[in-house]
Amino acid sequence: MNNSLIVKVVSQKMVPFIIMLGASIILHGAATPGGGFQGGVVIGAAYILFALGIDAKTARLRLPVIKVKIVESAGVLIYAFTGLGGILLGSNFLANKIVLFPPQGEPGGLFGGGTLIPITIGVGIHVACTVASLYYAFVEYEGEPKPDKETE
Amino acid sequence: MDLLSLSHFIVLLFLIATALAAIIVEDLLSAIIIYSAYSFTIAFTYLIFRANDVAMTEAAVGAGVTTILFIAAFCKTKGKESDLVNHEAHEGHGEKTK
Amino acid sequence: MKRSVAVILFAVFAVCMIVVVLHLYPVGDPRLPGYADFIPAEIPSEEIPRRADSVATYYNRNSARDVGGTCVIASVILDYRGYDTLYEATVLFTAVIACLALIGKDHHHE
Amino acid sequence: MIARFDYIAAVILFSIGLYALVVKPNLIKKLIGxxxxxxxxxxxxxxxxDVRLGIYTNQWAASNVIDNPQRAVQGLExxxxxxxxxxxxxxxxxxxxxxxIALSVVVKLYQHYGTLDAREIASLKG
Known part of the structure; x- marks a missing residue:
């Protein structure tokens, strides 16, 4: 892939800042608008920018598909086990504020939401890896068979 | 009608205009980019209605991920616009598959 | 010809729906369905906390005490309706699996 | 009419999308619709x-705890x-x-039939 030098350098240098924006959106999900889904989409878009700037094969070597799938499953499992923690502490599934699962902070603070913060982080990880997987599935598929002329 | 509701009115008219343009334009890539502009405009409309979360989600998803998916599918299908009505006008633009 | 007939049909459809829509309350009216049982203006303010029947009113008032988050919508989608978001994540997972099964390349046999 | 123009815009957008979904032969155009x-x-x-009642204010300023709902009804909160x-x-x-999922099905249809036109795909056999 013969991108120009400006595109290549800028797309590599912009990636950590976009990831930090997404992490900020995820971590402040309980206090401000935003949350796991929005921040996860931003992080996934950062990966797509990274993969578009350089070769797709190099990007896939940096972030292999099997690791993406494992981390994506781990995101949902963080959510589910946070819900199971409510059961272990003697209340309902996904209970909050009754069982004091993480120590409560001030409302409006970063950890003021009880189980909101682990759930948001889990959803953010899951959605970021989902966007990367969709990019894998759609863009990076090479060597497609030519449309057959004798299908009719 | 004060200035704020007037700007709201103009944003809604622009929304309808972009939606019309996205389905009228024959070129598929232009239609996809206009759909991205439509999605960003409707995110601004949600912001007018004070639904901040929905505006963020729509700006990230509709203008970002959906456009990327559409462009990826467009590139994989080589972008044949086969609206048969205006097919004669686009005869020199690209030949059909069969 | 066929296209003009379709345009006329959809214009008639749009006009019918506009006629229906014009019978709703205007945008921003507190008599809209979400706030249908919100506080009428003639009720004195010391009786107001007993009138919190609407679920939207309940969320707006009590989400900071129940959940602890400042953003009401995050409290609603992650705590009050946590099962909803959990199965929404499952839907996303299923969609990715379906896309990889349809058009993805098999990465394990390279 | 002016006060309900948001609903009317939504209805017009619905009609435009339904027109594209029904009439346009291209599958990607159908998905845009x-x-x-x-x-x-x-x-x-x-x-x-949205309950606006006269003024536009930011949602995350004080929306979590409404101290006096009477003021909220009057548009002050x-x-x-x-x-x-x-x-x-x-x-x-x-x-x-x-x-x-729909776009992946479209890509699969293109690989099988070689066209994106819904009428050609419907007329072809297997």
């Missing part, structure tokens, strides 16, 4: 969930209905899933 239909429904829900926002947030995710 489907997305326009979805966003019009979201616009309708969000518009019915900011508030919105959180239920349509939460439902639309879920629905946007589902619409992304629908778009992704």
């Amino acid at each position: 489907l997305n326009i239909i979805e966003t019009s429904v979201y616009l309708f829900l969000i518009a019915s969930g 900011p508030m919105i209905n959180p239920i349509p926002s939460a439902l639309v947030l879920t629905a946007i995710v589902v619409s992304v899933c629908v778009t992704a």
